[in-house]
Amino acid sequence: MKPNFSLRLRIFNLNCWGIPYLSKHRGDRVKRLGDFLNMESFDLALLEEVWSEQDFQYLRQKLLPTYPAAHYFRSGVIGSGLCVFSKHPIQEFTQHVYTLNGYPYMIHHGDWFCGKAVGLLVLHLSGLVLNAYVTHLHAEYNRQKDIYLAHRVAQAWELAQFIHHTSKKADVVLLCGDLNLHPKDLGCRLLKEWTGLHDAYLETRDFKGSEEGCTMVPENCYVNQRELEPFPFGIRIDYVLYKAVSGFYISCKTLRTTTGHDPHSGTPLSDHEALMATLCVRHSPPQHTPSPTHGPAGRSRLISVLKEAWAELDLGMAQARWWATFAGYVIGLGLLLLALLCALAAGGGVREVAIMLWTPSVGLLLGAGAVYLFHMQEAKGLSRARAELQHMLGRAREAHDLDPESQAALFLGQQEGDRSEEQ
Amino acid sequence: MKPNFSLRLRIFNLNCWGIPYLSKHRGDRVKRLGDFLNMESFDLALLEEVWSEQDFQYLRQKLLPTYPAAHYFRSGVIGSGLCVFSKHPIQEFTQHVYTLNGYPYMIHHGDWFCGKAVGLLVLHLSGLVLNAYVTHLHAEYNRQKDIYLAHRVAQAWELAQFIHHTSKKADVVLLCGDLNLHPKDLGCRLLKEWTGLHDAYLETRDFKGSEEGCTMVPENCYVNQRELEPFPFGIRIDYVLYKAVSGFYISCKTLRTTTGHDPHSGTPLSDHEALMATLCVRHSPPQHTPSPTHGPAGRSRLISVLKEAWAELDLGMAQARWWATFAGYVIGLGLLLLALLCALAAGGGVREVAIMLWTPSVGLLLGAGAVYLFHMQEAKGLSRARAELQHMLGRAREAHDLDPESQAALFLGQQEGDRSEEQ
Numbered sequence: 001m002k003p004n005f006s007l008r009l010r011i012f013n014l015n016c017w018g019i020p021y022l023s024k025h026r027g028d029r030v031k032r033l034g035d036f037l038n039m040e041s042f043d044l045a046l047l048e049e050v051w052s053e054q055d056f057q058y059l060r061q062k063l064l065p066t067y068p069a070a071h072y073f074r075s076g077v078i079g080s081g082l083c084v085f086s087k088h089p090i091q092e093f094t095q096h097v098y099t100l101n102g103y104p105y106m107i108h109h110g111d112w113f114c115g116k117a118v119g120l121l122v123l124h125l126s127g128l129v130l131n132a133y134v135t136h137l138h139a140e141y142n143r144q145k146d147i148y149l150a151h152r153v154a155q156a157w158e159l160a161q162f163i164h165h166t167s168k169k170a171d172v173v174l175l176c177g178d179l180n181l182h183p184k185d186l187g188c189r190l191l192k193e194w195t196g197l198h199d200a201y202l203e204t205r206d207f208k209g210s211e212e213g214c215t216m217v218p219e220n221c222y223v224n225q226r227e228l229e230p231f232p233f234g235i236r237i238d239y240v241l242y243k244a245v246s247g248f249y250i251s252c253k254t255l256r257t258t259t260g261h262d263p264h265s266g267t268p269l270s271d272h273e274a275l276m277a278t279l280c281v282r283h284s285p286p287q288h289t290p291s292p293t294h295g296p297a298g299r300s301r302l303i304s305v306l307k308e309a310w311a312e313l314d315l316g317m318a319q320a321r322w323w324a325t326f327a328g329y330v331i332g333l334g335l336l337l338l339a340l341l342c343a344l345a346a347g348g349g350v351r352e353v354a355i356m357l358w359t360p361s362v363g364l365l366l367g368a369g370a371v372y373l374f375h376m377q378e379a380k381g382l383s384r385a386r387a388e389l390q391h392m393l394g395r396a397r398e399a400h401d402l403d404p405e406s407q408a409a410l411f412l413g414q415q416e417g418d419r420s421e422e423q
Numbered sequence: 424m425k426p427n428f429s430l431r432l433r434i435f436n437l438n439c440w441g442i443p444y445l446s447k448h449r450g451d452r453v454k455r456l457g458d459f460l461n462m463e464s465f466d467l468a469l470l471e472e473v474w475s476e477q478d479f480q481y482l483r484q485k486l487l488p489t490y491p492a493a494h495y496f497r498s499g500v501i502g503s504g505l506c507v508f509s510k511h512p513i514q515e516f517t518q519h520v521y522t523l524n525g526y527p528y529m530i531h532h533g534d535w536f537c538g539k540a541v542g543l544l545v546l547h548l549s550g551l552v553l554n555a556y557v558t559h560l561h562a563e564y565n566r567q568k569d570i571y572l573a574h575r576v577a578q579a580w581e582l583a584q585f586i587h588h589t590s591k592k593a594d595v596v597l598l599c600g601d602l603n604l605h606p607k608d609l610g611c612r613l614l615k616e617w618t619g620l621h622d623a624y625l626e627t628r629d630f631k632g633s634e635e636g637c638t639m640v641p642e643n644c645y646v647n648q649r650e651l652e653p654f655p656f657g658i659r660i661d662y663v664l665y666k667a668v669s670g671f672y673i674s675c676k677t678l679r680t681t682t683g684h685d686p687h688s689g690t691p692l693s694d695h696e697a698l699m700a701t702l703c704v705r706h707s708p709p710q711h712t713p714s715p716t717h718g719p720a721g722r723s724r725l726i727s728v729l730k731e732a733w734a735e736l737d738l739g740m741a742q743a744r745w746w747a748t749f750a751g752y753v754i755g756l757g758l759l760l761l762a763l764l765c766a767l768a769a770g771g772g773v774r775e776v777a778i779m780l781w782t783p784s785v786g787l788l789l790g791a792g793a794v795y796l797f798h799m800q801e802a803k804g805l806s807r808a809r810a811e812l813q814h815m816l817g818r819a820r821e822a823h824d825l826d827p828e829s830q831a832a833l834f835l836g837q838q839e840g841d842r843s844e845e846q
Contacts, residue, residue, distance in 0.1 A: 071814075072810075073807070074804075074806050074807040074810070075803055075804070075807060076800055076803060077796050077799045077800045077803070079803060091818070092588075092814075093811065093814065094584045094588055094811060095807065097522055099498070099520055113796070115800065115803070120588070161517045164515075165515075165517055165588075165589040166588040166589055166591075168589075168591055168592035169591035169592045359782035359783055359786065360782055362786075363782065363785075363786055373500050373536070376500045377499055377500045377538070380497045380498055380499060380500070380502060380538070381497075381498070383497050384496070384497040384498060384518065387494070387495075387497070388516065391494075391513070391515075391516065392515070395514070
């Protein structure tokens with residue numbers, strides 16, 4: 001590789017809102033998306049919510065001349081909804097399906113059936129190894145009373161761990177997708193602190209698009225306006241995140257978003273806004289940019305976010321166990337009821353009623369059994385993520401305690417604290 | 424690191440057969456296992472089928488002075504059964520739960536409820552990065568008519584992919600566990616060809632233990648003798664596999680197995696035999712040992728095993744789809760039956776019978792719905808593994824076609840073929 005090596009990467013990301021029969025103007029939007037991607041000829045287009053594999057196949061055919069490589073990540077009952085189109089050959093791909101992803105009985109939310117996942121592509125570009133990840137985390141249906149918070153935090157941790165363990169030899173790491181997390185949400189901070197990924201919107205000097213980089217905006221005619229009421233500019237939940245390792249330097253030259261219309265001012269391509277980033281990878285960083293987990297300040301932030309996530313998962317575990325215990329009691333009651341009904345059926349007067357009630361009781365028992373098993377598994381999944389967090393928390397604390405800089409920072413911090421207490 | 428660097432690793436692996444209430448003499452065996460591990464002081468002890476977390480906690484307490492680091496991998500409803508005890512600090516750990524793991528309605532086999540997984544530990548030993556993996560694949564209940572074959576092949580592929588993607592920066596890779604695969608089984612060949620791992624039993628010059636390295640032997644009093652009838656010496660399904668990368672060289676100095684008794688000739692520690700390996704890691708290999716996927720012969724083997732696995736997963740997919748379609752028909756019939764019953768209940772004569780049949784019909788409908796969803800998800804999981812296999816097959820073929828050595832080998836192979844046809 002030449003010392004003045006420089007690589008420009010044009011990236012496209014969009015949550016396509018492609019639910020068959022439910023999403024408005026799906027066919028037309030998919031067609032226009034294909035036209036747009038062909039015209040722009042990005043290096044990599046990463047899409048979420050392409051729920052119908054027919055839509056993927058349609059796009060694959062349409063985009064073949066411009067993007068010869070493509071992959072659809074299959075998982076769950078419906079599919080992960082994730083797919084990619086690449087101008088460059090894909091060397092390898094794999095995926096990781098999140099252990100926790102909502103509840104099967106929340107059928108109207110449907111996330112459980114999708115098998116939400118993170119997809120990984122390995123590309124070799126001019127001798128550089130690029131690990132590109134695409135993901136879609138569990139949706140947030142009620143921000144005030146978010147019953148999926150623990151699951152989303154666990155997903156963010158699994159995502160961060162998957163990236164951490166699979167990108168150790170990559171030169172550049174890119175993560176795109178709909179995280180269903182606002183920038184300051186716990187899951188987003190956890191992901192960034194643990195992986196050291198940078199947020200294209202916060203890093204670029206050349207941004208054009210929606211106010212505050214929002215990716216769901218009230219100007220978009222497909223957006224549920226009531227849900228966005230507390231956020232006048234909209235919300236930012238879709239991201240382009242990146243980092244370079246091993247002596248490379250990456251920067252985001254430009255970042256564009258659509259603004260509630262399609263790129264040519266027609267009806268929007270989706271209920272989300274598209275992100276279009278131009279990244280530049282170079283040798284020899286112009287200045288040393290340490291990973292945010294390095295240095296005492298970074299470590300303090302990491303420790304604090306790991307603690308916060310640990311506490312959230314602990315709460316989630318308590319809730320999962322409560323549900324499992326409740327289902328356990330229902331199973332016990334159901335068994336008692338069944339025994340009683342058998343006795344009544346064998347006996348006299350209310351025999352017919354007893355026989356009639358027998359089947360619903362078996363149904364109750366089976367239902368409670370399924371709920372019990374599900375929440376036991378949920379508790380195990382949360383406990384697994386909590387154990388990993390706890391281990392890393394211990395190691396981060398050890399590193400913090402051993403570091404003289406951290407001691408100095410702690411001392412200065414204490415002095416500051418003492419001073420402010422005195423005031 | 425010194426140029427004459429040499430590291431000796433003593434590894435212990437055992438499937439502990441620790442099913443609460445079902446496995447014989449469990450308490451006593453766990454106690455004796457703890458005593459043995461303390462006495463031997465291995466570098467790493469990797470255990471499978473520790474189904475009770477209480478057993479793990481008991482061992483943790485007992486082994487704390489000798490093995491200060493330990494971890495239990497939680498997953499599924501019951502747990503993965505996997506745990507590790509290490510003399511050295513564990514830097515990081517994570518796990519991957521297999522997408523496919525049997526069927527929930529095969530309750531008597533129970534694998535589905537366990538959430539079978541692969542656990543990863545990262546250790547730093549004298550400046551060397553060791554990735555140690557422990558796993559337990561789906562059991563084989565009937566070798567003649569193995570309904571879990573496609574799932575086990577998919578698990579072997581996921582395991583190989585997990586190791587491949589997470590060990591790219593490791594100096595030494597170690598995999599221990601109960602693969603439930605005989606050495607020449609498709610899954611075992613796929614795993615070895617794709618990861619380049621070596622089999623301690625085949626590599627070592629100093630082996631002592633059961634005949635042919637078997638890890639389930641008829642001499643073991645806990646073994647079901649009828650199941651081992653076709654195999655007079657027993658079967659080899661537990662493994663110590665390893666490889667070194669990036670300029671290191673690893674060899675297996677000694678391999679020992681128990682032989683149907685505990686190491687001191689008492690009743691066995693489990694129904695499986697324990698594996699005890701002494702590995703030696705050195706700088707500068709004494710001879711160049713290319714990874715088996717390199718070179719035309721290695722690539723041919725890889726292509727052939729990828730093709731075989733692809734075909735097996737394809738068969739599995741067809742079967743999963745058949746079950747989903749069958750469940751779809753049952754759903755249709757159930758809906759018709761319900762409509763008929765409603766009509767009868769609203770009408771005259773057989774009203775009571777209609778009401779009584781209503782609940783079982785709903786049950787049938789829900790059951791068929793669950794079966795449909797399960798097999799749809801199974802088909803997606805198999806299809807995902809098949810797509811990954813197909814991609815790698817394409818790439819391996821390309822590499823094979825481009826390689827002049829392969830062309831020469833192919834030419835010579837054709838000549839040989841022509842000659843043998845002529846004879």
